[in-house]
Amino acid sequence: MSFFLQDVLSVLHTTCLSLQANNLTFSEVSDYITACKKAVDELKSRNGSYFQQFLDSVREYETELEIEFHGHTIPANKKQRENFAKSSEKFLTFLSDNLASRFVENDDEISSAFDILVPSKLPTEADQIAKYGDVEISKLGEFFGTDKTDGDGNTVNPPLNKAKLISEWSLFKHVMCKYRNQEFTEFWEWGLKTHDQAYPNLCILATICLTCPVTSVNVERGFSRYNIIKTALRNALHTDNVNNLMMIKIEGPPLTDFDFDEGFKLWCSRKDRRVLSPKFIETVKSKCTDVVQPKVSETAKTNAVGEELKYSQEDVEIMIETVVSKLTGVLSKFGDTQQDKCTRDF
Template sequence: MNKRKRDSSDENQKPAKNARSFNAKWLQLFAWLTFDSIRNAMFCTICQKHKKKNNFVYPGASNFRKSSLVDHASSNDHVQALKSDEAAKDNKLKTMVEKVYEKTDDAMTTLFRNAYYIAKENLPIDKYQSLNELSKMNGAPITSTMYQEDTACSEFIKIISSQIEQTVLQDVKDSPAFSIMIDESTDLSTQKHLILYLSYLKDAKLTITYSKLINLTACDSVAITSQLIAYLQANDVDLSKMYGMGSDGAAVMIGKHTGVSQLLKENSPYLIEMHCVAHRLALACVDLSKEIPEIKFVESIIKTVYTYFKRSPSNLSELRTWQTILDDPQLNPLDVHKVRWLSMGHALDNLRRSLVSIVHMVSDQGDSDIVASSMVHHMTSYKFLFLLHFLSDIFSKINILTEYLTDEPSFEPLLSQFILTTSEQDNFKGIDFSRSPRDATLPDKVVHLVSTLTDNIKDRFPDSKIFEAFTIFEPASFPVNISDLPNYGTSQMSTLTSHYTSFDEDSTLQEWSTIKYIIFNNFRHLSPAELLTEVTPMKEQFVNIVNLIEIASVLPVSSVECERGFSRQNLIKTKLRCKTSTDTLDQLMRIGLVGVPVKDFDPKPALRQWQSNRQRQVYQSNKQNAFS
């Protein structure tokens, strides 16, 4: 049995004839030792501190032998007290270090927030240092000088962007299905880029997010495909779950034999290529302007008016005066851009709403200005006024559709009001206009125009059996009467299982025969997106049907997000920042497009990653300063 080691100093000894006395040299040998000359006794400060029960605590040791001190130093009481004392010192030291690191974290957090603000607000990186100075003046915790140079800002932005990117890619990997939207562009420095957006499901809700700006070494389909696949595979994205590809419809993208979509099918066999519907609608309108001379006539006047005011600030200033006098809206004449989907409708609307002010102004200048005289001549003709209001009607409807696809506002129709107002007078809103015998043919011409536009849209939107089949999952498409439900969607389901051969047709049809009654009875009022949220919890029971609804949800109908991404690119890479590399441009775009608002940004995850990359000098320096 282990017995507690006895402290020899605890033993009561009879006083010797030659009594020993305390040796002051022992105080140097034993740091814990004290001597009370009044009580003529020795004490252990460590045992006293930790309230041990031995003679070195109470009443005091009087065996003045060095051996008694050595015995006490090795006694269990003293050893345990010493361990407790060291532990307390370690905890105190640890607490002090933690406080130093916490203060350093606060200082670095300010720097990371400032770097994020620079990227999010699209500010030049050389503003980083002055922003840090402002933070210091405002009393924010910040380092004295370390990590306040531009290179540190770039490093912080890179880490923050990387974390956002990895979060998006992880969400894509967790999604049961995803699609891509891609487009090519050339930046200010003539560098070719491929922009990539991802469409996927997160918590059963559709998410469309910017993913990557890829530097293109070549612009053929093989080069685009290889770089696209390399990026996705490098991030462990399962290409077999890629079900759709949206693009602008260029041959290099959706060519039947060697387009990017065809090459991607080697890794994603069920992929469906989709030509952006907003882009197709725009092309149908462009085709219309080529075929109908009346469109060209109105376009030429729009361009003349735009140029007249664009090139002369004095003309624009005078127009503002007329608009104020006549209580017209303060609108600028706009140009028509073939590559901008809403430009024709917006240009028509602005011209129509500012028409009275423009006509009055150019009429005043007509005698001395040939261009103004020509504008008055054309803009005060019945033909122009008729076509202006008719095309405003048509393009407002086109804009409503386009804006529905791109989430923008819309306008109202107007031609009937114009015809009613001018049926018995040659004056419209105070503008005297001239008529021509050929004006009588305008109604027939506009009928032809509408017919041509309809044909162009049909040509640009060929039937797709797969997309048509997916419409059975839209609750609004369900039959009104339950008696029509047994056969509803059966042929479309066969179309889907024929394309998606990984789905067993019999089991899928069996699931459909049950779940369509659940949808009919409970979810007919829901949108397709809301339906997905409701049926996702039923996935174990209806795995095939829910998977098909998930696939339908991520298929891209538009690549308009890519255009918005390139707009962000052009805001960042300007003439003053033309040397920005593709990697830096990608990082800034990601923070700008995907990053949370500045007030919601949490720097801690990025700060921890930055710390883990290597030992950071700022933490070591602050630790040394605290204990120096």
């Protein structure tokens, strides 16, 4: 049973990862769910890879009442084999029905109609493009191009004009043909900047589609990042700092691409740092005779009126060398391995 469940969970795990991808579209959700249901149904008629490996490893016990597997004795009489076959089929049927009830195909015609805005969905034949998306654009125009009434009974004006939307679509779908290989989000980020004047109603529709969240994964991922950043020990972080750290964590490049040397230099150049002051350098000289004695350039000296200090590239490099030397001396007591590792990480 464990190997059988491993096959099932592998299918569900892959589907979950697919649904957590960024820039997911409504049509892709339907495709992933359909593929998942088909894969689950196929397990009824054929063994999964993990379960098949188990059967191959115990093939010699196929006619016996007990199976020896990695030191465990597994009862395997005829009745138990039949019960397993019935239970596994019943489980797969229940799982498939549950997926079908939770993700009904075409349960939302408006969401499905947005698929026409995906460049990769365009047909390749020229004669098919002429009528492509006409039904869907009419549905979208009817929904977003007519007056609505809010909960208080007030009339809400539509965000776009239905007739103009249909007219714009009849021309713009031919423009999209040149960009079939582009991602949906990438294409419309370019389209909103380039065609907002020529196709205003279509751009409004694309903005609505981009705004509608396909899943809540990004929201949950944001809360997870927030809990990692603002811990109990960092509960005094200012809101602006939290927001900046969240943006870097979610939208920024990988940590492996970060240049720590450049970051340290930028940190040093933003304002006067105690570690860069001439007084600090003299303190280092007097207390740490075993470190490299840094030289201070003229730009690091203050004048009589106390003007703001400005540090050159030479100053920054001097202090990087000083701090590393100081750190090396402190870490020497912990041994060579820890010292090398910490110095390298620093």
